Amino acid sequence: MRSDIIVIGGGAAGLMAAIGAAQTLAQSENGGTVTVLEKMPKAARKIMISGKGRCNFTNVKDWADFSAHIRTDANFISPSWHNLTPENVITLFNTNGLRSVVERGDRAFPASKMAGDVVDTLLRACTLAGVKVVTDCEVKTIDITPRGFSLDCVQTSRRQVNLKEEITIEPVEYTCLKLIVATGGLSYPGTGSTGDGYMWAEELGHSVDACFPALTALVPAGYKETSALAGEIKKAFRSRTVYGKTKERYIQPLPKWYPKFEKHIERRVPLSELGELFNGNNLDNVQLSLYINGDLAQQEFGDVEFTDGGLEGPLGFMISRKAVKALNDGQKVSVSMDLKPAVELEKLDEDIHQKWDEVIHDERSKGQSFQRLFRIMLGKLIPWNATLAFLRTNPKVSVDTLAATLKDWRFEIAGFVGFERAVITAGGISTAEVVAKTLESKKHPGLYWAGEVLDIDADTGGYNLQLAFSTGYLAGQSAAKSL
Template sequence: MKSDILIIGGGAAGLMAAYGAAKALPEGSKATVTVLEKMPRPGRKILFTGKGRCNITNLKNWNEFSKHIRTNPNLVKPSFYNLTPENMVEFLESCGLETIVERGDRVFPYSHRASDVLDTIVDAVMRQGVKLLTEREVELVKEVPGGGFEVFCSGGEVFECERLIIATGGLSYPVTGSTGDGYKWAEFLGHRIVPCFPSLTALVPRGYKILEGAEPVMKGHISRETAMTAAGESLKGAKLKNINLTVTYDGSVKETEFGDLDFTDGGIEGPVGFQVSRKCVKTLMNGGRVAFSLDLKPGVPLEELTQRVKGLWNEIKNDPRTCEAKGGRGINGKEMYRILLGKLMPWDLIPGFQAWNPDILKASLRRNDYSSRGASGRMTYDVDLIMLAKTLKDWRFDIAGFVGYERCVITAGGVSTDEVVAKTMESKVRKGLYFCGEIIDMDCDTGGYNLHCAFATGLLAGQSAAKSLSLAYEG
């Protein structure tokens, strides 16, 4: 089968490449554009983005946007100016999708449904006359001597094309079809692959998961499926707002991030967790040590917090309800401690905080002197208020590992940017071959940056392939 322009992978990048290619062909052109997608439907990963809401793009200008591209921002620059975030929003709105801007310049569909974004893009691609072939798993790619490429599918079909765009994504979330297939073809065709590793992923505190017997697929990897400890379960689901996370790498280098953090079934996630995850994963993979310190009260100095904790404790102790509870017997120190914690942190964090910091509450058996048998007694509880204040400012976790490709948001590493022309996305090694999206060695922070880079590099790759093809046909 022949197609003038062939795109492997119908994800964010591949779909925009198809749209860009078909739209850039001269009017009346007979050239064909085909997408081969291995899954039953294109763009499966888009459905998972932004927790099903799809953070489409981010409206920051290049100076700010580029700070969130962790590797090789220069590769993205021409693509960004060819499709700015505003252009992307205009494109979607012109196709009938309303959008909304949220905190941090992040753009979402107004409906908050990722499926609406996918449907809008797929409709736009189809309207351009692109052939979108699903359940076509590409197995091998070969260059044809004299020009063009041959693409072999697992079902036995062979496609020939003049221009080939590889948009197979990375290794993250393999259930969406992204299993890193494109790397081996890129390598086979002479490209260097910068070693890949999972980024924007959960970090697992020591003691959070049951690690005995777990077989890591890479150093530091702890599968999301690994069973949780009781202590891990006690923290799961807690969401911390406006905290400071300080990371210590190998006992010295420190980095502090302010924001929100979530404890999930994977480990520590959320914006602040993701922000530091790239460097943490790299350190752990190289056999280094990573430690976290959470400051739950970043706006209050330790001394002031200690006084506040002591003041609250006295208030609770002297509250008539405390003394009169239980028919005048009063409530014990353990119950008073829970009331105190309720004044200092969200309720859903209390079980976890207590489980991970058992030394703050000291229990002892007080002999009942009036007992004639001498064996009976009463539990009494002392709360170490100074230790409590210290822990609120410096709650430490040793990080045992990270969740891998099975659930990370993005793959770092990939096709070396040294071998891709930023202005066209064409390979410097093979004429007529283009790359776009996550397969390339570029990864960004959360906030709509990754999808935008996939859309923008995809569009430019498609347009460039169509232009170079038209020139060749004219020639």
């Protein structure tokens, strides 16, 4: 099978790369063909689960504000971003039938609130531009040939026979003149992002900066059961089964960019009794401070959520990148939550004493224990459901120390949830080896990298999808222009 340009990976970056390439070829005299090879049965599985199913597909801040949310080298992203800005993405989607809305924090969503509509729009744009999207086609190896690239793939075909799905798998070879790799990172491997691009990058002589999960849950000490399950999972991560060129299965040692996961606590490790008290609590408008080895490293204001993973929500995610990096470096990590950031300590102390006075003089308080009355008073200051977790973690708190404790609720962080449920993979192919203005590899002409497979990442808020769209589109245009 042959195509002038092949894109490996039908995610946000890959589909946008194909659109950019096909649109550019359509405007050129010579034309050409563009094919996307996607290993999953359907393209863009990750977009389907993005933004809690609503897909926060971009953020409409201008470059100065947008770039402040990029956690890697913003200069590398700049040419891609200016070539396809958030407004350009909105217009491209609009032209292909998707209306969008901009919400708090400049975050853009489809007006329908359905992530599936973003995927349909991208696929519609691909079809209109003449792109061929081949699903169920997993690329196994990349070989460089005198005329471009040769890809060994495995094509899965499915058909219904007597109400049962019959699956056939056969090897297929694809060749192309220009190759764009947009295979994503390692996060949520169930969506197809299993780090294949990193493996090829190393084989092709690229450096892969150590990968680690970012925008992930932090696990407070004592939040999870430390059980045999956690140990077993750790063991399983020590080796990875891959297919080699010979198509034989073999166990290969982990490459050096693969993280050690010393402090990785699998999402499915059960909650402890303490974790159960926290799970399901959402605390809004708090200030979260991250301490690394006792020093203040980051401070954010907003909402946190306690889930079956640990501490997450917008604020938890915001501090997770630094926290995971520090934990991986063997540093001590703790967080402090100020539940009343808008109230000065003295004023809060006054309020508390006043509330306590009211509670103990209330008729209904007669015969109630101190603990019960204290919890009732606390419930007037923080959500009732959070009171048990607060009291369990601050057993010595009194009426006199409550104000200070509410403004400095401390947790040691024991670990973090790994790629199984991290929103983004930090690290990846070193951007120093990729031309920012074209996304072409500095190692192999005709080879392009785009999206999360690169060492690029940003905060939550629509920034990451925009990075994928912008780098994908520029890679596609550049590949087409150089045909």
